[in-house]
Amino acid sequence: MNQGKIYQLLWRFFINFWSIAALIFLTYDFFSPQDFRNFTTSITIVYVGILGLYAGSKEFRRWQGSHSSSHAGEIYVAIWTIIIIILAVMGIVDKDRYEITHDLAAAYIAVITIFIITAESKYLHQKKPKR
Numbered sequence: 853m854n855q856g857k858i859y860q861l862l863w864r865f866f867i868n869f870w871s872i873a874a875l876i877f878l879t880y881d882f883f884s885p886q887d888f889r890n891f892t893t894s895i896t897i898v899y900v901g902i903l904g905l906y907a908g909s910k911e912f913r914r915w916q917g918s919h920s921s922s923h924a925g926e927i928y929v930a931i932w933t934i935i936i937i938i939l940a941v942m943g944i945v946d947k948d949r950y951e952i953t954h955d956l957a958a959a960y961i962a963v964i965t966i967f968i969i970t971a972e973s974k975y976l977h978q979k980k981p982k983r
Contacts (some may be wrong), residue, residue, distance in 0.1 A: 867906045871928060874899040875935065878956045882939050892932075896955040900962040907966045910972045925967050932963045 874895050881892045907925075936956070943950040 853926050856978050857924045863906050863909060864983065866902055870899045870902050872893075873958055875931070878953070880937070881953055882942075882950060882956060889955075892953070892955045894958045899959060903966055905960065911970055914977055919980060925970060928964060936960050949958060 877888060877892050877895050881888050936952070939950070939956070940952060943952055
């Protein structure tokens with residue numbers, strides 16, 4: 853296995869690990885307010901940072917002609933959106949017990965923002981005249 857493939861697998865491991873960790877801890881924090889508030893803030897910062905680095909690295913490789921990943925960010929966006937909708941509805945139904953935390957909202961906004969930027973980059977790259 854070449855070094856580029858190992859690099860991509862390492863990045864994919866990190867993004868998968870931190871995505872799952874962020875989803876678990878932020879969802880748990882929704883149901884148990886204040887238990888992990890400082891911890892979830894740290895998890896959110898690390899997750900958003902790693903997601904941004906991963907997406908930036910992937911787009912850089914795309915524009916350099918060496919991107920071959922079929923790792924679909926749409927899956928993450930769909931999962932985050934479903935979870936946010938479910939939790940928001942729960943918060944509306946039982947507003948005395950549940951509320952969307954700032955960390956959860958920030959993570960979701962970051963996921964959507966990074967996805968839109970990378971989707972636009974992909975679109976522009978596909979429209980770029982071939983040499």
